[in-house]
Amino acid sequence: MRTGGRPAGTNCWPTRCRCPMPSPCPRTCRLSSSGSRARGSTGSSVGSRTTMRSRGPTWPNGSSRLLEVISSSSSRPGDCNARPIETSCDLTCLPGPQMTSPAPPLSSSGAARSGENRTIWVIWLVYGAFYFCRTNISAAVPGLSESTDRGGLGFSTEQVGWILASLKIAYGVGQLVNGQLSERVAPRILLSIGMFCSALLNITFGLSTGFYFLLFVWAANGYCQSLGWTPCVRVVGNWIPLSRRGWALGVIGTGYQITLGLTYLIASESADRFGWRGAMFVPSALLGISGVVMLLTLRESPAGGRIRESLDDASHELIERPGVRETLYLTFYNPTLWLLGLSLGLLNACRYGFLDWGLKHLMEVQQTTIGKAGLKYCVIAVGAAAGSFLAGIATDRLFGGRRAPVIAILLTILGLATLLYESVSRTSTTGTVLLLVVIGFCIYGPQVLLVGTAPVDLAHRGTAAAAAGFVNFIGYMGAATGDVVTGIYSSGSEDSWQVTIYIWASWAFAAALTTGVLWNTTARQVGLLPSWLPKMIAMVSLLTAAGVLQLAGGPVWLTAGIGLALVLVALSGVERILPLAAAGLALAGLIGLFIVPLGSEDLSGWLIVVSRVSLGLATLTALMVFVEKR
Structure with missing residues (x-):
């Protein structure tokens, strides 16, 4: 490791490191503290790890730095033999009386300022x-x-x-x-x-x-x-x-x-x-x-600048992170994130059933005014606050940090409470209020875990923020679908609200089953989806959308565009840009379905919802084909 020269009487630390990554073995450079001062350059190799101690000046706190070069394993023996990699770091130096003098003060992370x-x-x-x-x-x-x-x-x-x-x-x-x-x-x-x-x-x-x-x-x-x-x-x-x-x-x-x-x-x-x-x-x-x-x-x-935890934070950029394309690949191909996103989507469909439609439901089944319905419904926030606070504590104390068990249990209770709510809301005001507290608890307990903690826990290294954003995106697509389905089923016959609330309960049970698959899953067990799966899903989704549009009497140009997208996905192995073009066509078709009236009024309900969901899924999976590693 070459640190380069430095002026006498300065405090120095690295600001930029270059870590060569020769093919076929990707390597990651990681800086970590050492408690003793380095006196020369040494190296040791254990398995696929090579550790090199830096030579030259120490850090301002008197400790040296270790550069760990970690080689990933390869399916072919001998491909990734651990060996020292020459790495160069530039130094940023500030005037000071000696090398080991204190560094410029960073914002303290101790008591509240x-x-x-x-x-x-x-x-x-x-x-x-x-x-x-x-x-x-x-x-x-x-x-x-x-x-x-x-x-x-x-x-x-x-x-x-x-x-x-x-x-x-x-x-x-x-x-x-x-x-x-x-x-x-x-x-x-x-x-x-x-x-x-x-x-x-x-x-x-x-x-x-x-x-x-x-x-x-x-x-x-x-x-x-x-x-x-x-x-x-x-x-x-x-x-x-x-x-x-x-x-x-x-x-x-x-x-x-x-x-x-x-x-x-x-x-x-x-x-x-x-x-x-x-x-x-x-x-x-x-x-x-x-x-x-x-x-x-x-x-x-703050007036003195943002909080800096330590010198590690000052050199945070030294840690090599995945690029944009690799981040998308590691996020889209992480199977646990799809399961968490599906679970959150189902939960949000049930959640916004209560939040968006609950007042209208109470007004109709209890024959009350909007003001009185709101007075009863506001108690859902009491359960929501308690669930948000206690769910995280339960995962740490009862399940060793595993989020899926608590999520699955609360979602199961939510499904049962929703089934009970359908009958209680028609007969008892007190029972309605108490059940709304329980429902609020069972909605927001899993929700706070699914939107942040669980995806971060199960994300691949360096992709936590992207994982949380991806799961949240799928969750809100589920919420949108739930609003449309609730709108379709909540009007018409006398038992329309009964059917609608049973649908809400089924979403909660489905979310519980989806999360239950991850009951014992930890970050070490997370792998990647096979490369053929997104391509197959994209093609099936496009075929489904085209077939539904034919049944519903959709315009020929829209069906032709979806057919062209299908061909582009099928030929994705020929040219890498083709699946991106297919994703654009699928997205254009999805937008078109919101604008263009369909010929058959009788088929404009469920079938059109299916076609829109299919095109949305095709857009996402075509993007997965585009970012796939080859």
Whole structure:
């Protein structure tokens, strides 16, 4: 290892290392501390690991650095013999009296500094306030489907379902985009755009009447809502040391649970007094006021710079991480993430059944007003806060950090409670309130584990953030599908709500079974999907979509485009860019299905939902074929 020269009387540490990675054996350079000072260069080899001690100056704290070169195993013996690899590091030097003098002070990660606790509570308010203009639409749903002569818009419940689904689709896409955006744009700017634009879009929604315009407005609101979480996480990372960060995020997490309950109270009472449009106007004012408070009180980072845990953090960039394409490959081909995403999608379908449609259900089965329904329904936040807090503790204390058992158990209880809720909600107000507390507990306990902890635990090294984003994306696609299905089944016959709630329960049971497959799975057991599987799924999905469109009398050009995408996927071995073009065609077909009317009105329900889901799955699996390692 060559460290290069340094000026006398300086404090130096590496800022850039180059680690050659000769084919066919990928290697990873990793820096780790050593307790003693190096006096020369030594090397030792055990199996596929070669450890080289650095020669030259010590680190400012008096310790040297070890460079570990780790060779991955190969299927062919002899391919990856461990051997020293010449590695060069540049040094950044600051003036100092001697080599071992203290380094420039970093922000302490010990006791809370001035402003930390205030920042936590400001973020608690800011992110929680986003829910004023997200959950409030549940109080407007009855008005959207009410007849025009009674002040409603006269939409069918299926149309209302698509409006609700548009927010989830845009939110899921926004989660994928904003993770990168939040690293480049100041948090106050992103939060300002998200909060003020969401408030304005809610006001616009309340002033509008056309279905397609409302669909667009609520989708735009979904993207603005997605600007809330990632900037908040960045501010927390700037202010709060790792030793207190878990506690801080736990406190912040209670904010949106409390706001959830407040939104039911405020929005339902506003709708009761001012009509369904009041459910859009009053929460918008609250979000706007919260945005002003954010601008006045939020500081993005401490005056002395963001928290730095140690010198390891200063040289964090020395750790080699996968590139974008490899990150996508390790994420898309991780089978556990697909199972977690499917489980979260099923849970979200059930979750948003209660959150988006619950007030309308109570109004109809209990023959009550929207205000009284909201008063009963707000207790779901009590169970939600308790479930969010206790689920993580249970995984650590009862199952040794394994998340799947707790998730599966709570989802099973959720399915049983949902089945019981269907009959109890018709006969007992007290029973309804108690069951809503249990349902809130069993929804948000698994949800907080599935959106963050579980995917991070089971992600491949260096892909934790991408894994969490991928699972969340699939989860919101499931939520969107659930809203549409609920809209289709919740109107018509007298027992429509009974059938709908049984569907919610089936989603909870299916999510429990899906997660149960991972009961004993740990990170060491995570592998990769076979390369042929995404290609096969993409082709089957495209065939399904084309067949359904033929039955439903879809336009010929749309069917032809899907057929061309099928051919491109089949020829993916010829040219690498072909599956990317196929993904683009599948996505264009998916967008077209939302715009182009179909010829057969009788087949525009379930079959069209199937075709849309098939095209969405084809888009994702075609991208998997594109990023596949060859």
